Amino acid sequence: MNLISVQFLLFCAIVVIVFYAVPKRFQWIVLLAASLYFYWTSGNRNILFVLITSISTYFAACGIQKSLEYQKAWVKEHKGKIEKSQIKAFKEKCKKQQKTILVLTLVLNFGLLCVFKYLHFAVEQINQLITSFGGATAIPDAWSLIVPLGISFYTFQTMGYLVDVYLKKTSAETNYFKVLLFVSFFPQMTQGPISNFKFLTTELFKEHTFTYRQYSWGVQRMIWGFFKKIVIADWMSVFVNDVFQNYPSYTGITTLIGAFMYSVQIYADFSGYMDIVCGFCEILGIRLTENFNRPYFSKSIAEYWRRWHISLGAWFKTYIYYPIALSKWNQKLGKRLRKVFGKKVGQTMPASIALVVVWLVTGLWHGASWAYIAWGGVNGIFIIFSLWMEPVYDSWKRKLHIKENSFYWRAFMTIRTFVLVTFIKVLPEVGSLQDGFGLWKQIFTNHVIPHDLHQLLPFAHSKFKLLALAVSVLLIFITSMIQRKQPIRQWLEDHTHYVTRLILFAFAIIIIIHVESLISDVAGGFLYEQF
Structure with missing residues (x-):
């Protein structure tokens, strides 16, 4: 399901309505059902790997926890009754058992990640090494597997939880379905954040009451995220992709502008995603870990x-x-x-x-x-x-x-x-490492400065859109400057009678220009989804 789509907005609306309609003790079950549905619509094979990770993590964490509790009870019972060396030996035996469970689960889950994400690359390197010494390709290069959605994020998150249980920083969750929600919570599925178990589960499993304030703030943040993604990131990507794919045909100054625009694009894209999902969670009364602080x-x-x-x-x-x-x-x-x-x-x-x-x-x-x-x-x-x-x-x-x-x-x-x-x-x-160095070289060697705006900025077919983009980037800059001294929401509340209508009007005009992306579901995918 594309986050930049009417389908996603309808999905969010249904989740919010059902979430607040059910008894509060069942709210987390609504989130679990929504998360599994989200995975299913994104490709039903994705659920299989979520289940493997959640089941293995659940049993491993419970096994480690059980061993820790048994060790503590046994030592308490036998303390003062047997030699210290015997107690030490028992502790070492339990520690070895706990470490074995931990290592096996880490190998399983990181192994899955490596197979899907890195095996193709490893096979390529081995084959290149073999052929460089005159040998024939020894390994069939047929390992280009489709990476399961979000596996880089939820693997790190769940393995962090397992290590915390092993280190006694947190206790193992005994309800499997709560572990499943921790692994699969859909707002952070494709791009994070990678949450701490204690922090996220506290937010997910407490009872939530609807308030207009959190609803309005959540909607505002979602709009801000859509603004960053649709108006800035997606439109900039047209020029950035063209420059990166054809950099030898552009001047150094145009290539440099493309590089700087890429920095703005990836920030607007990634932080825009975070604003959308954090805003949605805020409507539900759930806080997510913040991923950006004016980088x-x-x-x-x-x-x-x-x-x-x-x-x-x-x-x-x-x-x-x-x-x-x-x-x-x-x-x-x-x-x-x-x-x-x-x-x-x-x-x-x-x-x-x-x-x-x-x-x-x-x-x-x-x-x-x-x-x-x-x-x-x-x-x-x-x-x-x-x-x-x-x-x-x-x-x-x-x-x-x-x-x-x-x-x-x-x-x-x-x-x-x-x-x-x-x-x-x-x-x-840009593609390969060689192309990356080639782009650097292009920036520093081809110093012809075009006199025509269209030659300098080939994407500037519409001066109005170019102006809208410049104003949008300036707005992000101004917002970041304000955030140096106080939260932007506090500033907006203090200046409501001056700026609110002006900002909402500007947002409406700019988003209307790009609204076809939202309506027709043709908005570009998020850059960090590939990771």
């Missing part, structure tokens, strides 16, 4: 990734970065390096090793190609380099008397970060 106002790439796709970054930090950075072998390495090379090296090296792994995995999560691996690597290199160079940067700023809080310095750092992020973003989006 293009970041002053470093590390800060940018703390503001962009926040839930994915939090997952990697919790389940990959910290376990590696704080592991015994890594801490021992840090201590040895501190003795030889000093405190800075000893502190920074363990973090750098963890960051290398995180960013290689991040690249692979986004796509099975060398371009995405390189994209992750470049992000990691910038962040690690900044980490090592931090004392040098601080020294330069002191010598040059640079005030970090000054407007000009913050503006420079923000613009610099946006440019760097843009150049990194486009690397995997």
Whole structure:
């Protein structure tokens, strides 16, 4: 089911009506039924993999929980009655059992993800390696499987829950159907957010009462999301796709404009999706984890990734970065390096090793190609380099008397970060890694500046639409500036008599121009669905 469609709006309306019509203790069952229907209409094969993940996770979590409870009860019963060594041996036995359950379930679920998402890429690389040494292709290259909808998101979410049960951060849910809803909750199915179990289940299973305030705020946010997606992202994609597919035929300045427009497009597309689903959930009284916090106002790439796709970054930090950075072998390495090379090296090296792994995995999560691996690597290199160079940067700023809080310095750092992020973003989006480098080269080598607007901006067939697009992007910028000081909704409430009618009128005019996308269901798909 396409979110940018009348069908989806009708589906949402029915869900809201039924959700508030049933007794409150049954509201979560309405959400489960709606989620399963959503999966079914998106391709009934998708339900099979959701069931595999939910069933395996349910039994694994319950098995670990049961082992933990038995261990606790046994130790309590035998404490003081037997030797400490016996208690320790029993604990180790239980721990081994719990770890076995955890590892087997992780292998099953991440194995499914790898088969569907990465097997084709792996087979290609093996065959290329074989043929490069003069051998015949040994493995049939017939592994281009259709990736189940949302598998990258719900696999990470459910495996995070399972690890939390193992680490005793949360208790296992004993109702299978509640686990199934946690896995399959349809608003976050295709693009996240990747939610924490405690946070999401608290929202899903509490009783919800309808209020006009949350209804109106939810509708407002959904409209804002549709505005970003239909008016900005979909229209920009026409030009961006043309430039990326035919960049050798464009001048450097036009290619550069296309790259910057892609940064705006993917933000409007992804954050637009989040606004739509968060707005819908708000109508139901359910909060979702926020995924964006004005990312293009970041002053470093590390800060940018703390503001962009926040839930994915939090997952990697919790389940990959910290376990590696704080592991015994890594801490021992840090201590040895501190003795030889000093405190800075000893502190920074363990973090750098963890960051290398995180960013290689991040690249692979986004796509099975060398371009995405390189994209992750470049992000990691910038962040690690900044980490090592931090004392040098601080020294330069002191010598040059640079005030970090000054407007000009913050503006420079923000613009610099946006440019760097843009150049990194486009690397995997052109196609192959070679094409990504080719686009970079085109930007820096072909400096002919067209005198005609249509040559500079080939998409500018309608000056009115171009103006509407410019105003729309400016509106997002102004909104982000307001959010620096206070929530945009609070600002709107404080200025209702000045701006509400003007904003609603502008929204109506601009969306009407693009309404054929909504009515005819021809709006482009969301970019992050491919991940």
